[in-house]
Structure formats: C-alpha cells, structure tokens
Amino acid sequence: MALPSAISFGMTVEQYWDGDPWLYAAFRESQRQRDERGEWERWQMGLYVYNSIASLVPALNPFVKKAKPEPYPEEPYGITSSRTPEETAAHEEKAAHEKMALWLMGHGPA
Structure with missing residues (x-):
C-alpha cells in the first residue's frame, strides 16, 4: 500500500484518496528532488571540510621551516x-x- 509513503512525502490522506492520481507522482518527485539536494549539500559540506583541512596541512608539516596555511576561500563554492x-x-x-x-x-x- 502506498499510503504510508504518500504521508511521508507530505500528502494528506484526503489528497491521497480523493485527489488527482498524478498528485502522488508529483509528491514523490518532489521528495526525490529534496533528497538529491540534501545529498548535494552534504557533499559540498564535506568539500569545505576537506579543503579547510588541506589548507592547514602545510602549516602542520614539521619539516618545513616557513610553512603557512593556505588562505580560506573568500567566496562560497557554487555550481x-x-x-x-x-x-x-x-x-x-x-x-x-x-x-x-x-x-x-x-x-x-x-
């Protein structure tokens, strides 16, 4: 039964039973896009963390005398x-x- 998944997508019971049948597909696609956007945001956060740590690595190297950390990006990364x-x-x-x-x-x- 698709009612539990429809409710998890944000549909009401009335929309599911009495509404347009294509409404379920629209809610499902909307949920897929939200999931995809969340994955993108988590990936981008990981990229920020990775680049932040990578910019500090030269300063943490004990074998380099005048190592300075790389500057943090001045602007956010974007598509x-x-x-x-x-x-x-x-x-x-x-x-x-x-x-x-x-x-x-x-x-x-x-």
Whole structure:
C-alpha cells in the first residue's frame, strides 16, 4: 500500500484518496528532488571540510621551516557563478592587485 509513503512525502490522506492520481507522482518527485539536494549539500559540506583541512596541512608539516596555511576561500563554492565574464575578470584583477600590494608591503624597505 502506498499510503504510508504518500504521508511521508507530505500528502494528506484526503489528497491521497480523493485527489488527482498524478498528485502522488508529483509528491514523490518532489521528495526525490529534496533528497538529491540534501545529498548535494552534504557533499559540498564535506568539500569545505576537506579543503579547510588541506589548507592547514602545510602549516602542520614539521619539516618545513616557513610553512603557512593556505588562505580560506573568500567566496562560497557554487555550481555556476552569477557573475558575467567581465565581472569575473575584474574581480580576479582586483584580487591580484591586492595580493601584490600585500607582498610589497611585506617586502618593502624597512
């Protein structure tokens, strides 16, 4: 009997018995998409944790004298970027300028 699964999808008993028969399929597909999104979110969380630990590994190596941890990403990871290619290029150029300015300030005349 599909009533227990329909209830677990969020359907009411009235929707199941008296509603459109295709409503069950819609609820089932909705549940499949929620499950898929949850899997994606858990995978992405694992990616964040993995990259965070990987960025610390150089600093934890006792055989390297001046090891520094890698910087944490400035932006969240995404499937697609909402920026246009021009905005992406401008953002990368600004980041490169900031990195160069920090290097110059650290290595300038003392």
